[in-house]
Each structure stands twice: as C-alpha cells, then as structure tokens.
Amino acid sequence: MEKQPKLLSSQLLLKNRLFEVTLQRATLSWKDTPAAGRRRASGGINGTLKVGSYCVPVSEIIAVRETEVDSRTKDDGRWQKMSQASAGTHPFAFTVSYVDRGSRHRWRCSDVTFHCPDGALCHQWVQTIKEQLLLLTNRPKHLLVYINPFGGKQQGKRIYEQKVAPLFSRASISTDVIVTERANHARDHLRTDADLKKYDGVVCVGGDGMFSEVIHGLISRTQREAGVDENCPEEKLVPCDLRIGIIPAGSTDCICYATVGVNDPITSALHIIVGDSQALDVCSVHHNSTFLRYSVSLLGYGFYGDVLTDSERKRWMGPARYDISGLKTFLTHNYYEGTVSFLPATDILGTPRDKTKCRAGCYVCQDSEWRLSEDKQLCKLDEDVLDQEEDGRWQVIRSKFLAINAASMSCACPRSPKGLSPAAHLADGTADLILVRKCSRLDFLRHLLRHTSKDDQFDLAFVEVHRVRRFRFTPKHCESDSELDLKESGKKLFSHICRDHPACGCATVNSNWNCDGEILQHAAIEVRVHCQLVKLFARGIEELPVFEDPCCPSAI
Numbered sequence: 001m002e003k004q005p006k007l008l009s010s011q012l013l014l015k016n017r018l019f020e021v022t023l024q025r026a027t028l029s030w031k032d033t034p035a036a037g038r039r040r041a042s043g044g045i046n047g048t049l050k051v052g053s054y055c056v057p058v059s060e061i062i063a064v065r066e067t068e069v070d071s072r073t074k075d076d077g078r079w080q081k082m083s084q085a086s087a088g089t090h091p092f093a094f095t096v097s098y099v100d101r102g103s104r105h106r107w108r109c110s111d112v113t114f115h116c117p118d119g120a121l122c123h124q125w126v127q128t129i130k131e132q133l134l135l136l137t138n139r140p141k142h143l144l145v146y147i148n149p150f151g152g153k154q155q156g157k158r159i160y161e162q163k164v165a166p167l168f169s170r171a172s173i174s175t176d177v178i179v180t181e182r183a184n185h186a187r188d189h190l191r192t193d194a195d196l197k198k199y200d201g202v203v204c205v206g207g208d209g210m211f212s213e214v215i216h217g218l219i220s221r222t223q224r225e226a227g228v229d230e231n232c233p234e235e236k237l238v239p240c241d242l243r244i245g246i247i248p249a250g251s252t253d254c255i256c257y258a259t260v261g262v263n264d265p266i267t268s269a270l271h272i273i274v275g276d277s278q279a280l281d282v283c284s285v286h287h288n289s290t291f292l293r294y295s296v297s298l299l300g301y302g303f304y305g306d307v308l309t310d311s312e313r314k315r316w317m318g319p320a321r322y323d324i325s326g327l328k329t330f331l332t333h334n335y336y337e338g339t340v341s342f343l344p345a346t347d348i349l350g351t352p353r354d355k356t357k358c359r360a361g362c363y364v365c366q367d368s369e370w371r372l373s374e375d376k377q378l379c380k381l382d383e384d385v386l387d388q389e390e391d392g393r394w395q396v397i398r399s400k401f402l403a404i405n406a407a408s409m410s411c412a413c414p415r416s417p418k419g420l421s422p423a424a425h426l427a428d429g430t431a432d433l434i435l436v437r438k439c440s441r442l443d444f445l446r447h448l449l450r451h452t453s454k455d456d457q458f459d460l461a462f463v464e465v466h467r468v469r470r471f472r473f474t475p476k477h478c479e480s481d482s483e484l485d486l487k488e489s490g491k492k493l494f495s496h497i498c499r500d501h502p503a504c505g506c507a508t509v510n511s512n513w514n515c516d517g518e519i520l521q522h523a524a525i526e527v528r529v530h531c532q533l534v535k536l537f538a539r540g541i542e543e544l545p546v547f548e549d550p551c552c553p554s555a556i
C-alpha cells in the first residue's frame, strides 16, 4: 500500500496518557508513546482506554470541535477528573466525533478528546481536520426531510428530533423538514413543488411505504424534466441525481434492512452524514402501456399476492394479520393459470443459485455499473439493433402456478433472514423470477420452510428461478380478448364462489400482484428492471465484524 504523507503529528494527551497522534489524508491514528507508562505511574487517573494503536478513517469522522477544558473533562459521555498536572501542562483540547461500529451492522457516534499543550497547536489540529473533511465532496450539506408522523408506532417525529437532528447539526448539515399531513404528501411535493436544486439529498422518516412515496415522486419528476414518458414500457428511464436517506420509523423497514443491514435510526443518520452511496435497481410495472407503479423489492402473484389481499381486510388485527393470512392462504392452496414470458439476463456475472451474497462493494453490482456507463456511450442507432436481439431471446412458460415472485433484492428481513432470493443483487440491473408450479400442500410447505433453513429453496422439481431483465405475465383468461369476452361473466361468478369457499380446492381465476406491499389493480403486467435508477445514502451490508476490520477505532 502506498505510504501517505503525514499532515500533522503531535504528542497529545488522551485520558491522562501521552499518545502519538497522526493525521494523514485518509486516516487519523493515535498510538501509545513510551512515555505513556511513565505518566501513568506518576499518578494520572486512568480511563478505560486500552494500550495500543487506534485508527479512524477520515471519511468516517463526523465532526471536530475545540473543547472547553476544565480540571474536569467529559469524555465518552462520562465526567472524568483530569489530574492537576495534566490540566496544567495540556490546558487546550479538541474533540473528534467519529463512526464507531457496534454489533450487527449498528453504527454509533463516539467522541475522543485530545489535550494539547498550547492553543495554537489545538487550533491547527481542528483547522487541518476540518480542511480534510471539506475535501469529502460526497457529503450532503443541505437535506430535504419528510417525516411520516403516523408510520409504525407513530414515533417518527420523536425519533427524528431526539436521535437524528442532533447528529445532523453536529455534522453541520442544514435541513428543511416537512411533517406529512396525508398519504402521498411527500410524493406529490417531490413531483411538482419541491425546489430540488437546493438540496443534496432527500430523507424520509418512516417505513417502506414512505420510501416508496419518495422514489415515486423523485423518479416521476426526473422523467418529466427529461421528457421521458413513464407510460411507455419501452422507455429507458433517466436515473435520479439526488440520493435518498431512510430513517427507519415504520412497521416494515425492509429496504433499510437490505441496504444498511439493520433498521436503526442512528446508523442510518451516520450513513447519510458520511455521504455513503448505494445504487438500487427499480422495476417499472405497466399494464397495457399504462404505468402502474415502481417496485424495488418484491413483486409477488399467487401466494404473496393473496396473503397481502387477505391481510389488508384484517388490518384491525395489527401485525398478527400477516401470520393469520399466511396460514389461511397456505391452507387455501390456490393456483393460477397463465403465461410468463421473460428476457433472461445473459451478460452478467452472478446467478440466482450463487452462494455469495450482495454485500458492500459487491463486484457484480460494480460490473453492472461499469456496463451501464459503457451503454451510455452507445449511440441511439444501436438501441434498435439491441431491441431486435432481445426479441429473439424471450422465453415463454405456460403453466399453473402457486406463486410467481420477482425479487429485485434478496428481500431478507428480520422475519426472513435469508430472504426470498438470497443471492439477488441490489444494483445489477436484474430481478430473480421465481416460479413455483402447482404442487401438493406438503411440497409447497417444504419450499416455504427452506426459506428459514440452510437448504436451497430452489432445489425442488416444481420450483425454477431465472435472473431476468424484463418479464410479462398474462393470466389465462386474458390471453385473448375473444376468450375473455366469452368467459368474463362466468368467471366473475366462479371467482366469487371460490373466495367464499376457500377450502373447496378449486382455483380462483385471478390473484393480485403484491408490489412492495401494495396491491396492483391489474393481473396482466409487464415489468422492466431499470439498472441503478436511484441512489441511497447507504453502502450495502458490510461483511466484516468489527474486530476483523483493519481500520476501525479499536486497537490494531
């Protein structure tokens, strides 16, 4: 590794022990000096600090400030008494706030205070660190924040005010905060009114529903300004410039869990402050050349559509409704006939059966980013050639399905740690299309149980999985208009009977699509994955536990 020049290096006092403190372009480090032992022996009060070397990446420093020095100093949240000798020899101090990694991907903001022998040196340290922070151009300075006061346990406002706003202010981030007054307030404001040029990012405080509002508003706005027609399924959508931050305060925080690894407001706030960036694929869903919705996690027809439809009728039950509706839908065992056509993704590095998972710095997603920038350089003429090539590669499957699921990410969450498609990627421009054909209840149960065990949920004769760029689904009765006309009235009646008699064993005509937790109005849909259409203030789930990380503020 290339040796970096030292920007500053001094012997400073930390918890009454002398440390050699060094600032380089990428790191702030401090290590025990031989004199430290002598000073300890001379009666200084020892803190909990371990002997050794410590290192914080500059990119994870939140802020630096000069600190008032008394004979008492507050460090790590606790008051400590400085020895008279230390206060006398090192009367000036500065405090560095930095990202401290806890267990299970949780981040915290920790402080370390260094004491200096003179004011000029202290000032020089603060200024030099500040200058290094200003060079980090990926950090947001001004954010637009939407708070859903009714999401989850209705704690959005309190969470923001008590846990997030103080961190933003410490990091000198200014905000415009809007507390939403109705559903779709954030979406509509982003679509038309918001002066987006003023901001470096948009933050939503709430659950997956709020995140969905924000992406719908931002994507629509971007397309309108670029002159792209959202209703045309063939249009290539223009990526959104502004990054989105999610402060989890909902009952379902799956997107946050999938992109950060934990649904913790402080962790998310710190990812925003350090200016992380994680691209995310977005699926557009159309019916007959009419835009329906965007999806970033799961599109599910059959089993997951039916669970959502049933659970919506049982909202009064609270979260227990998902288990009850799940059991009911499983026992009902409906299957649906139709045609799935899809365009396989052939030019990518990963497959849905990979053992490796999408993690921070994922090389599969990076490869897609590289291809995306190459694609942009292709001239318009080549797009027609590509379309013709695509036409020849579509595959068609006509069958009876218990479930059709398209996962744009693993869909892992605390309830399902492996997720629906464990090897799916956040930003490779594909979705994993999982087809579960008609099978016995026992076999379907085996498939479902494998989502929570080590066994491969796709390694069953009635399950197949394809990594796709586009797909279409046509329910059997929609396959031709004349067929539809002939059967329409009879099927409506049939569907009604089956809903009222769920145990009769006959298939209802149509299920509904569950689109990231919302029910779609149409069963016949056309889906296209847009590679890296939005960006989040996140970095993907980090792989290493804290003690394995070579550059964290623990001893090295």
Ligand SMILES: Nc1ncnc2c1ncn2[C@@H]1O[C@H](COP(=O)(O)OP(=O)(O)OP(=O)(O)O)[C@@H](O)[C@H]1O
Residues within 6 Å of the ligand: 147, 148, 149, 150, 151, 152, 153, 179, 180, 181, 182, 183, 184, 185, 205, 206, 207, 208, 209, 210, 211, 213, 249, 250, 251, 252, 253, 517
């Ligand atoms: N002020 C408001 N009043 C009522 N509904 C709102 C308001 N602001 C946002 N919403 C809507 O509330 C819905 C749920 O919000 P959110 O996702 O934040 O919480 P949640 O409890 O996780 O909900 P869900 O689990 O249904 O996604 C969103 O779809 C959003 O459109």
